Amino acid sequence: MDQIDKQLLAALQKNAHLTAQQLGEMLNLSASQAGRRRQRLEADGYIRSYAAKLDAHKLGLTVQGFVQVQLGSHGPEQSRQFARLVETRPEITSAWTMTGEADYLLRVFCEDLQALNRLLHEVLLPHPTIARVQSQIVMDQLKGDAPLPT
DSSP states (O other): OOHHHHHHHHHHHHOTTOOHHHHHHHHTSOHHHHHHHHHHHHHTTSSOOOOOOOOTTTTTOOEEEEEEEEESOOOHHHHHHHHHHHHHOTTEEEEEEOSSSOSEEEEEEESSHHHHHHIIIIIITTSTTEEEEEEEEOSOOSSOOOOOOO
């Protein structure tokens, strides 16, 4: 990967709709060179997918939160059960395994506080693998999900 590849990736993170012609103009390449570079970066796995960023508030998802989850025990089966739960819940948009006191950190989007409360008390806490949850509600987001540094 060279500097031009990094510039191409940075441009695509800002606008995935850029055509090969537009990329070529930005990078001082021909459209075919820019297109081939893009295809190579896709094939090599640098570009995993293209997606639309949606506005949570316009979709009625007014509460964003982070939920720390601690499991009761840490065997492979408990991890698989918890992973299955995470995959089935659309309000959980991201999940990470963590070091420290919490085993997992979940990012959630809910319609309102009642929906967040239901997620916590009717879905997560009754789950047999979960010992404890701690939630934080996002008051304001100072920086959106930024492009990765290239």
